[in-house]
Every structure is written in C-alpha cells, then in structure tokens.
Amino acid sequence: MPTIDDEVVSEQNNQFENPFQPLSEAELAQKQELESIVSSAVWSAGRALRELRDKKLYRDTHQSFAVYCQETFGHSRQKSDYLIVAANIYENLKDSGCEVLPKSEFQVRPLGVLKKPPLQVEAWDKAVDICNGRVPKHQIVKQVVREMTREDADNPFELGEVVGIVAQDNPQLKGKNGCWGIVTALTITTCDLQTWDNELEAIEIEFLRELEYTEEDCQAIQKLHGRIERLQGAELEKTAKGVLRLLGKIDRPYLTPLEEEMLKLVENIYL
Structure with missing residues (x-):
C-alpha cells in the first residue's frame, strides 16, 4: 500500500516529466486571440515597410532606407527585408486558399528560396500535412524546401542566416576570408550577402559554410x-x-x- 511519501514522490515525478500546465477553455481562447493579434501585426509591418520602401516615403528625413529603418525602428535593413518578404509570402498563401496560415516571419523564411508563388504554396501545404494540419515549425518547412530543390541543387542556407565566408581563390571574395555574411537573397546555388562593410552578389554556396547559429x-x-x-x-x-x-x-x-x-x-x- 503506497504511503503519503510515495504519493508525493509520484506527483513530483509527474511534474518533472510534464513541465507544461494546461489552460482553461477561457485562457486558451484568450491565448489564441492574442497570438492572432501578434501575427497580424507581423504581416501588417511587412506590408507597411514595403510601401515605405517602394514609395521612398523616408526621403524627407533620410537618404537611405537602411538608415531610416535603423534610426526609426531600431533594426537593420535586412530585418525590414525579411518582414517584407514574409508579408509577400503570407499574402500568397492566404490568396491561394491555404487553410492553415503561418504565425511568424521565421516560419516562412525558408520559403524565400522558392521564387515562384505556386511552389511556396506547395511547400507550405506539404509541411502542414507533415504536422497533421497544424502550423509547421521552421525546421519542418526548411526540410520540405530542401527536398523540393534537391534535384537541382541543395542550398543549405536561408534568408537571414549568418554564414561564414571561405574565400579560397575566388577573386570576388578577396579580403573576405573568415568574415561573416548575412544572407539577403538566394537562388538554388548562390547567395547574396551583407558583410560588415559591403554587399556581395551571387556567391556560390561552395564558398560558404554553415555556422549553425540559432x-x-x-x-x-x-x-x-x-x-x-x-x-x-x-x-x-x-x-x-x-x-x-x-x-x-x-x-x-x-x-x-x-x-x-x-x-x-x-x-x-x-x-
């Protein structure tokens, strides 16, 4: 017959095995409502930034969109670009009738390598299927995109990722060996990079290495x-x-x- 001490130990073990605490129906509804507000703000920000950039509405106070973003919003030009691309992808998925939609920019970032909107929809639907109809995590979407592009080439990088530059004998990378670069655009076999002092275009992936940054x-x-x-x-x-x-x-x-x-x-x- 179990003692009180045994019951206490059992309860502690259960708490250790399951660190999550269930929500009431009211709390769950509130959580979903707040998540929806945050998600819609992300896509609205991307659309607003796109209009600010395309119409050059920053030109009354700043000479460049990059400096405008840094001084007005406190983030880099790259961050604005990621939000703009994510908003474009979100609109594509929504207009294409996807029932399950992303909730964050990070979830759709791997889709940026797929330039054709129908391919973005196809990849997203596959990722949703893998997750049994739930919103897929970043890594699932990334793996689906890799599988879809494997026949042509397998670009292991993604928009916004920080990579290491291995110059070797590439004259385009003279003086850049060992530098970090932020991926600003990519194709199946190349990446555009923002380094500490300039932008590099169409760098073959063989000259880049993964840093496995979070x-x-x-x-x-x-x-x-x-x-x-x-x-x-x-x-x-x-x-x-x-x-x-x-x-x-x-x-x-x-x-x-x-x-x-x-x-x-x-x-x-x-x-």
Whole structure:
C-alpha cells in the first residue's frame, strides 16, 4: 500500500516529466486571440515597410532606407527585408486558399528560396500535412524546401542566416576570408550577402559554410551589423576602421567585453 511519501514522490515525478500546465477553455481562447493579434501585426509591418520602401516615403528625413529603418525602428535593413518578404509570402498563401496560415516571419523564411508563388504554396501545404494540419515549425518547412530543390541543387542556407565566408581563390571574395555574411537573397546555388562593410552578389554556396547559429544568434549579428553600418558614413581613422574590420570576422554571435568597449568607444567618438 503506497504511503503519503510515495504519493508525493509520484506527483513530483509527474511534474518533472510534464513541465507544461494546461489552460482553461477561457485562457486558451484568450491565448489564441492574442497570438492572432501578434501575427497580424507581423504581416501588417511587412506590408507597411514595403510601401515605405517602394514609395521612398523616408526621403524627407533620410537618404537611405537602411538608415531610416535603423534610426526609426531600431533594426537593420535586412530585418525590414525579411518582414517584407514574409508579408509577400503570407499574402500568397492566404490568396491561394491555404487553410492553415503561418504565425511568424521565421516560419516562412525558408520559403524565400522558392521564387515562384505556386511552389511556396506547395511547400507550405506539404509541411502542414507533415504536422497533421497544424502550423509547421521552421525546421519542418526548411526540410520540405530542401527536398523540393534537391534535384537541382541543395542550398543549405536561408534568408537571414549568418554564414561564414571561405574565400579560397575566388577573386570576388578577396579580403573576405573568415568574415561573416548575412544572407539577403538566394537562388538554388548562390547567395547574396551583407558583410560588415559591403554587399556581395551571387556567391556560390561552395564558398560558404554553415555556422549553425540559432535565430537569436542571427539577430545578434544583424544588430551588430546595424551598429557598424551607422559608422560607415563617418570619416573614420585607420584604427577605427581596423576595429570594425576585426568585428566583421568574429566567429561567434556575441562580442567579448573588450570588443564591446572598443565598439562603444568608436561610436562615442564618431556618432
């Protein structure tokens, strides 16, 4: 016959095995309503940014869309581009009659490699089927896209991912060996990259390596790029340029305390 102590241990084991707590019907309804508000805000932001960019409605205060995004919204041009692309994909899925729709930009980001709208719909539907009619996670969508493009080539990268550059003997990558790059556009076999100081177009995937950064890691590098980008228009001394060049080659998604202090010093002097 189990003792009280045995029952307490059993209850603790059950709590350890299942750390989640169920919601009441009212709480679940509230959760779904709030998630819907957040999701719609993401797509609305993408559509708004697209119009701001296309109509150049930033031109009364800023010379470039990149600086406008950084100073107005606190994020990089790349982040705005991701939201714009995601909004386009979302509208495509919705207009095509998809019953299950994405809830975040990150979930549809892998679909960016599929330039034809019907292929985006096909990939999304396959991912939804794999998840038994539920909204698929990022990795499921990414795997479906890989399978669909495998016959032509298998681009392992995706929009917004941070990759490492392996220059080898590619003259287009002179001075970029070891630098990180943010994927801003891609085809089956190439990627466009934003490095710390310029943009590179149509880089073959054989010159890139996966860094296996998480979404938070990629956001950290994007934020770093935004800080560096703000300094590019200043008349920097050679030493200051050297600091930025050093940060353009870090092989981790964070700055050491010394690197952070160095960057802050440059920002304090030139901004």
